[in-house]
Amino acid sequence: MKKIIYILFLLILTSYLYADKIFFTRGSADFNEIALSFDDGPGLNTKELLKILDKKNVKATFFLLGTSIVKRPKLVKEIYNKGHELANHTYNHINFYKYKEEDKEEKIKEELLQCQDLIKSITGYRTKLVRFPYGYFKDDAIDIAKDSNYKIVNWTFGIDWEKEVSYEDMLNLYLENVKPGTIFLMHDLHKNPVIIKILPLLIDKIKEKKYNIVTVGEMINKRVKEK
Ligand SMILES: [Zn+2]
Numbered sequence: 001m002k003k004i005i006y007i008l009f010l011l012i013l014t015s016y017l018y019a020d021k022i023f024f025t026r027g028s029a030d031f032n033e034i035a036l037s038f039d040d041g042p043g044l045n046t047k048e049l050l051k052i053l054d055k056k057n058v059k060a061t062f063f064l065l066g067t068s069i070v071k072r073p074k075l076v077k078e079i080y081n082k083g084h085e086l087a088n089h090t091y092n093h094i095n096f097y098k099y100k101e102e103d104k105e106e107k108i109k110e111e112l113l114q115c116q117d118l119i120k121s122i123t124g125y126r127t128k129l130v131r132f133p134y135g136y137f138k139d140d141a142i143d144i145a146k147d148s149n150y151k152i153v154n155w156t157f158g159i160d161w162e163k164e165v166s167y168e169d170m171l172n173l174y175l176e177n178v179k180p181g182t183i184f185l186m187h188d189l190h191k192n193p194v195i196i197k198i199l200p201l202l203i204d205k206i207k208e209k210k211y212n213i214v215t216v217g218e219m220i221n222k223r224v225k226e227k
Helices: 002-020 046-055 073-081 104-123 139-147 167-176 193-208 216-226
Strands: 033-039 061-064 085-088 151-153 182-187 212-214
Touching (some): 073 085, 073 104, 085 216, 104 139, 212 216
Parallel strands (some): 033 182, 033 212, 061 085
């Protein structure tokens, strides 16, 4: 019973948030589109990822982290110059589900703004997309996003952080989730040979299934326009 109430609550919450067009975990089910998103970078996997994306002629969305940006500003510029989408993943990767200080609201705003300013100062680009660390999307974050004209974008499926999963299983798990509007989550901060290995295959399979790979922004904007 408890579980049913919880699921109902989630459904109501999700429909409310969709109607408000602030929070997304996927795109429209009406289009054969997939978005690839990479969090926490730029990092040790980014160069290799950019090479793969270039080779496959695919644009992705990078949810950049402030502390990574300051370490590798040139890579931020490179991601941008290659035509990929830049998005905000805050500055310090604070887990706001666990943040108990009184200045929480201020802190969320500050984290958002600090990362935004960095991206802007390096590329001149002002992103409208944020993914809070750990997918945080409580009311305070939704309100701040709304006020700052941001959309919060979480993900439909991701598993690349699981160390125990083999290449094959990981590829298959991503493939099982190739559905209209899926937003895939992967990470590029740490060196992760699994991602480098499966990404080319994943992209080929997605294309074979007649899906277009688009950026998160393209996917979300389409959804917003439809409504
Ligand atoms: Zn993250």
